[in-house]
Amino acid sequence: MNASVDLIDRMSFRGAMLDSTSERARLVEAKVKELPPHNTLIRVEFAAFTDTDASRISGLPLSGQRKCTTSWYAAAGLVVGTEGGRLRVGERVVVTATGGDAAGWLGCSEFLRVCESGVARLPGNINAQSAALVGHPGYMAMLCVCSLEDSGGAPDKGPVLVTNPSSALGQAALLILDRLGYETDTIFGGEVYPEPSNVASSDGRWAAVIDTMGGAVLSAVISGLKYGGIAVVAGATDDDELKSSLHPFLFRAVRLVGIDAETTPAAERDRTWRRIAVDYPITSVDLLAARTVSLEGLESVSRDMVHQKQHGRVVVDLRA
Incomplete structure (x- = not known):
């Protein structure tokens, strides 16, 4: 020392x-x-x-x-x-x-x-106060967006669904996606999210989802993803079990991407904060x-x- x-x-x-x-x-x-x-x-x-x-x-x-x-x-x-x-x-x-x-x-x-x-x-253009304001939810949200991009996501692929948008992570994800030019959609938790039958679509409604809820919501949303759709999972506030069929993964090449903020390698943490400096308002x-x-x-x-x-x-x- x-x-x-x-x-x-x-x-x-x-x-x-x-x-x-x-x-x-x-x-x-x-x-x-x-x-x-x-x-x-x-x-x-x-x-x-x-x-x-x-x-x-x-x-x-x-x-x-x-x-x-x-x-x-x-x-x-x-x-x-x-x-x-x-x-x-x-x-x-x-x-x-x-x-x-x-x-x-x-x-x-x-x-x-x-x-x-x-x-x-x-990064040089973020002071300590701003970093504290971005906080863990903002950091998690940028990790989600970076993982979405690394998996092939882009604004021209179609809308991105954000579940539980009233959460701190959901709000941050929407700010970042809007800054990057993505079309977004939202589903709230609790009593206001649609039943799975209303969310699912054989043609697919969304190019990707950033989800913090898990359980029935994530299962339903996966069935509503377009061909090659990406499900970025950053939490399980409703349920930590996935009750989805394999069909979206086998027949529409849907991908499931998990976010681990706790043991993210140091180089990835640095990259994420560099992105926050540029793309987080x-x-x-x-x-x-x-x-x-x-x-x-x-x-x-x-x-x-x-x-x-x-x-x-x-x-x-x-x-x-």
């Missing part, structure tokens, strides 16, 4: 830590050396703050569909120590993941120690950022978020 990290290890820092027994998170002060023994130390500048984070900080339950929100974090800042060999001290980076780290630290902590393989370099995301708060403001914003008084995204400024 870099010599300066020995000094940093003795420093105190503040952050949000999850108690695994109670599922409550609280602000604590700790020594940097108490972080997990991974090979890359990041001084966090901005971090996303999610509904799940708000519930954990406030101790209040989420309501409605938000109860099913997947826990994730996104934190951006500077590398201050590394033993991995790929990154250098001083590089601007972003790390996104589901859950917290193994020791329970959430992304809104002044320091994080993570595996270098899960870190991406930030970050200025639109910035306009949605209704609040930037400090660690001291987490209790207040958490209550507002749980009670649905806060609209728009929230990021934590950890530079103080």
